[in-house]
Amino acid sequence: MPRKKPTPEAAAALKPQPKSAVEKALDKLGLHRPIDFALHLPIRYEDETKIKKLEDALDGDNAQIEGEITSCEIAYRPRRQLVAVLNDGTDSCQLRFFNFYPSQQKQLAVGARIRARGELRGGMFGWQIVHPVCKAAGSALPTSLTPVYSTVAGLPQAYLRKAVVNGLARAESSGALRETICSEILSKIGQSAAWNLREALSFLHYPSPDVTLAQFEDHTHPAWQRLKIEELLAQQLSQLTSKMERDALLAPSLKAQKGGLHEKLLATLPFALTKAQQRVSEEIAQDLSQTRPMHRLLQGDVGSGKTIVAALAAAICVDAGQQCALMVPTEILAEQHFRKLVVLLEPLFEPLNLKVAWLTGSQTAKQRREALALIESGQAALVVGTHAIIQDKVIFKNFALAIVDEQHRFGVAQRLALRAKMNAPGHEPHLLMMTATPIPRTLAMSYYADLNVSTIDELPPGRTPILTKVLSDSRKDQVIERIADQIKRGRQVYWVCPLIEESEMLDLSNATQTHQELTEAFPGMLIGLLHSRMPPAEKKAVMQLFTSGEMKLLVSTTVIEVGVDVPNASLMVIEHAERFGLSQLHQLRGRVGRGAAASACVLLYSTGESGRLGDTAKARLKAMAETNDGFEIARLDLEIRGPGEFLGARQSGAALLRFADLLEDAALLERIRSVAPLILRDHAELAAQHIERWMGGKVDFLKA
Ligand code: ADP
Numbered sequence: 288m289p290r291k292k293p294t295p296e297a298a299a300a301l302k303p304q305p306k307s308a309v310e311k312a313l314d315k316l317g318l319h320r321p322i323d324f325a326l327h328l329p330i331r332y333e334d335e336t337k338i339k340k341l342e343d344a345l346d347g348d349n350a351q352i353e354g355e356i357t358s359c360e361i362a363y364r365p366r367r368q369l370v371a372v373l374n375d376g377t378d379s380c381q382l383r384f385f386n387f388y389p390s391q392q393k394q395l396a397v398g399a400r401i402r403a404r405g406e407l408r409g410g411m412f413g414w415q416i417v418h419p420v421c422k423a424a425g426s427a428l429p430t431s432l433t434p435v436y437s438t439v440a441g442l443p444q445a446y447l448r449k450a451v452v453n454g455l456a457r458a459e460s461s462g463a464l465r466e467t468i469c470s471e472i473l474s475k476i477g478q479s480a481a482w483n484l485r486e487a488l489s490f491l492h493y494p495s496p497d498v499t500l501a502q503f504e505d506h507t508h509p510a511w512q513r514l515k516i517e518e519l520l521a522q523q524l525s526q527l528t529s530k531m532e533r534d535a536l537l538a539p540s541l542k543a544q545k546g547g548l549h550e551k552l553l554a555t556l557p558f559a560l561t562k563a564q565q566r567v568s569e570e571i572a573q574d575l576s577q578t579r580p581m582h583r584l585l586q587g588d589v590g591s592g593k594t595i596v597a598a599l600a601a602a603i604c605v606d607a608g609q610q611c612a613l614m615v616p617t618e619i620l621a622e623q624h625f626r627k628l629v630v631l632l633e634p635l636f637e638p639l640n641l642k643v644a645w646l647t648g649s650q651t652a653k654q655r656r657e658a659l660a661l662i663e664s665g666q667a668a669l670v671v672g673t674h675a676i677i678q679d680k681v682i683f684k685n686f687a688l689a690i691v692d693e694q695h696r697f698g699v700a701q702r703l704a705l706r707a708k709m710n711a712p713g714h715e716p717h718l719l720m721m722t723a724t725p726i727p728r729t730l731a732m733s734y735y736a737d738l739n740v741s742t743i744d745e746l747p748p749g750r751t752p753i754l755t756k757v758l759s760d761s762r763k764d765q766v767i768e769r770i771a772d773q774i775k776r777g778r779q780v781y782w783v784c785p786l787i788e789e790s791e792m793l794d795l796s797n798a799t800q801t802h803q804e805l806t807e808a809f810p811g812m813l814i815g816l817l818h819s820r821m822p823p824a825e826k827k828a829v830m831q832l833f834t835s836g837e838m839k840l841l842v843s844t845t846v847i848e849v850g851v852d853v854p855n856a857s858l859m860v861i862e863h864a865e866r867f868g869l870s871q872l873h874q875l876r877g878r879v880g881r882g883a884a885a886s887a888c889v890l891l892y893s894t895g896e897s898g899r900l901g902d903t904a905k906a907r908l909k910a911m912a913e914t915n916d917g918f919e920i921a922r923l924d925l926e927i928r929g930p931g932e933f934l935g936a937r938q939s940g941a942a943l944l945r946f947a948d949l950l951e952d953a954a955l956l957e958r959i960r961s962v963a964p965l966i967l968r969d970h971a972e973l974a975a976q977h978i979e980r981w982m983g984g985k986v987d988f989l990k991a
């Protein structure tokens with residue numbers, strides 16, 4: 288059949304249309320399906336249901352008044368403005384506009400009857416409202432409070448209000464608001480008299496005026512409770528579902544061989560494992576022996592010895608004839624892990640004709656080619672590298688174990704890509720994620736509900752606790768004396784300058800300037816400088832000088848944040864400590880205190896022009912001085928900052944909780960967590976509807 292040429296209209300309809308400003312704005316807010324609009328709840332309300340008489344008004348009232356315009360003119364002092372006067376029969380009120388259009392002037396013509404709304408200010412010259420919202424008087428008053436929604440540029444409030452009304456109606460008629468939590472479950476959660484979702488939403492979108500604003504702020508209201516339950520349940524159900532889906536996948540069962548690498552590695556270690564290291568190693572070995580993919584988070588404070596636990600897991604994998612990859616966030620860390628693991632494993636690998644391969648972005652083309660060949664042939668039993676490991680060109684022969692160090696530094700997509708390196712449908716590699724930022728219990732119960740967690744809760748013996756001092760940067764001289772003293776004793780020192788987010792250049796000049804100052808303070812001494820803009824080869828060279836002990840003092844931006852291990856370093860100075868987050872400070876501090884020598888961390892703060900520290904900064908520095916315990920730090924950080932920090936990449940895909948609060952609602956979360964498996968078992972259909980309602984297309988992000 289001859290193909291007909293499409294008409295111009297049909298062709299236009301086929302072409303993807305560019306998105307309108309409104310569509311883009313809706314995208315930004317994640318508003319697509321009717322249910323998304325229905326769940327977009329007001330951030331506050333305005334009361335347009337009443338008219339206030341000026342004689343009853345109080346200074347500061349947010350009110351609506353109505354009356355006749357008695358004058359309207361443009362004044363020029365102190366600056367150009369439109370000033371109209373409205374008289375409501377009890378008093379007059381000035382309406383002032385600093386920006387105005389001719390149309391407004393026309394609307395406010397003398398004799399017009401106007402309804403004006405805004406913040407009433409009483410003063411020497413009587414009542415006034417600056418920039419009131421005005422409309423013609425006379426229309427019927429609304430019967431519910433007016434919702435105000437969070438919005439973005441290009442999306443007027445009035446449009447959004449209509450879209451929400453519409454979305455709510457469509458959600459309801461399409462059945463998207465159907466009850467998905469049966470009464471038996473509600474009573475198990477302790478909410479037998481709970482509102483249903485439809486009631487809760489219409490209450491929150493269009494509250495009747497007899498509800499006080501205080502009732503909305505109090506999140507214990509049944510409408511709010513219902514939304515919290517819905518949200519927490521959706522989160523628990525979707526995580527459980529993805530866990531069940533993963534459990535249905537296959538992974539190679541990895542078992543340590545008698546007399547194999549695992550045993551040999553244990554025998555050659557220069558130290559005995561701590562009890563905690565033994566315990567977590569057993570948990571991991573147990574997981575690896577299963578045909579179900581491991582999904583385990585190994586958490587342990589900085590310096591608790593996670594690397595060796597990872598190496599032992601790798602040894603089991605190699606024993607079973609499979610390949611393991613260790614992915615780390617920075618080149619420096621990759622290099623350091625590689626060196627350590629080569630020393631430990633290469634002698635054991637050699638008789639088996641196996642190798643440890645190294646893969647980073649800064650390799651030469653030749654090195655890269657060699658590494659890729661080793662990996663593809665299967666001879667590289669362990670591959671250590673940065674995210675270079677997940678590039679398409681990297682092909683494994685028999686990949687079975689993925690280890691991700693400092694897991695929160697990687698994105699969801701990167702972790703998914705690593706797992707995809709095992710190219711067999713229905714199969715997944717075992718996954719071990721490591722972190723030094725322990726996840727507080729409430730978070731572990733919610734965002735990480737699908738994860739098994741192993742915890743190293745003990746440091747290797749012989750460590751002396753780090754002494755932390757908080758000092759104003761006006762006392763730098765004292766710090767320099769202290770540095771001189773440490774160096775005289777043969778120790779090494781880190782000096783960290785903060786990253787200034789807005790400007791990489793500033794960040795650099797800051798570190799360079801400090802380097803300069805210290806060079807002047809210690810004439811003739813070799814002082815290193817390390818920052819993010821240096822070419823990798825230069826970074827490597829500096830790091831090598833410091834590791835070998837030739838360089839005593841290293842000035843650095845936060846590139847040293849994770850993982851570097853120089854046991855002879857005994858003093859850490861952090862400049863502008865007030866700009867760092869709590870976990871970051873703790874990680875940095877963990878770079879010292881790795882040997883037997885007494886170590887110290889000096890937190891230098893600057894109060895800048897204001898002359899005082901902010902409350903949050905103060906709380907952080909105080910916490911640092913008071914405790915060395917990573918778990919305590921994590922708990923305080925959650926309190927000070929909220930969950931964002933811990934979730935890292937997870938938050939980019941999964942909406943953070945909008946209604947529930949992990950600290951406030953911990954008890955509710957616990958009850959919901961305990962009923963979620965029951966719902967999946969007995970009401971699978973409803974559970975699926977519930978997840979779809981809340982998660983839509985976002986579910987995938989939760990799986991990584
Ligand atoms: P992290 O958990 O921060 O990654 P590392 O794995 O880098 O810690 O270990 C920190 C230091 O402790 C390393 O120098 C490592 O060799 C050493 N170490 C690890 N386990 C033990 C142990 N059981 N006894 C003594 N030293 C240990």
Ligand code: MG
Nearest residue numbers: 593594692850
């Ligand atoms: Mg580490």
